[in-house]
Amino acid sequence: MQLSGLTDLQNDLLRTSKNAQKEMPKIMRKVGSKARTVVAKRARKDVKKISGNYHKSWKRGKVFVGNDGAFIVRVFNSSPHAHLIEYGHRMVSETGEDLGRFVHGKKVLDKGMQEFEASDVAEEMLSEWLDGLLADNKL
Numbered sequence: 763m764q765l766s767g768l769t770d771l772q773n774d775l776l777r778t779s780k781n782a783q784k785e786m787p788k789i790m791r792k793v794g795s796k797a798r799t800v801v802a803k804r805a806r807k808d809v810k811k812i813s814g815n816y817h818k819s820w821k822r823g824k825v826f827v828g829n830d831g832a833f834i835v836r837v838f839n840s841s842p843h844a845h846l847i848e849y850g851h852r853m854v855s856e857t858g859e860d861l862g863r864f865v866h867g868k869k870v871l872d873k874g875m876q877e878f879e880a881s882d883v884a885e886e887m888l889s890e891w892l893d894g895l896l897a898d899n900k901l
Contacts, residue, residue: 778899782892786833787825789891793884794822794835800881801837801874808868809847816841837871 802820809816816839823836839848850867854860878884 778895781899782895785891785895789888790825790833790835791822793887794825794837796883796887797835797875797878798822798837800878800883801871804874804877805839805870808870808873814841814843816844816847819844837875839871 798820802817805820806817819839819841821838821840823838825833825835828834848867848869848871850865852860853863853865
């Protein structure tokens with residue numbers, strides 16, 4: 763019994779997986795950029811006060827491989843006071859005296875990422891990319 767067609771399928775799958783490994787960082791950068799856009803819109807909606815360059819400082823990080831082998835891309839704010847807006851802070855006077863009040867954090871990044879994950883944009887982008895990859899390799 764000979765199964766010559768099976769080896770052709772195996773070769774096609776191997777070639778497709780090698781192409782996917784090369785192209786995965788590119789699609790993850792696109793997904794990360796889309797997530798950054800959603801989070802930045804959420805920040806403009808939740809944080810009305812113009813405080814430095816907070817709204818302009820949303821960035822997408824580099825794509826890297828995590829401990830479990832998954833591709834990861836981060837979204838973060840590089841503004842020096844972003845953590846104060848995100849997590850909250852004590853109110854202090856100009857002299858550094860504690861005023862006894864606490865400003866609660868807006869949790870912009872958490873809310874924005876939940877909104878992005880609920881929109882299924884990432885799944886759609888990855889699905890379209892995978893369909894194109896399979897079509898290009900005639901599978």
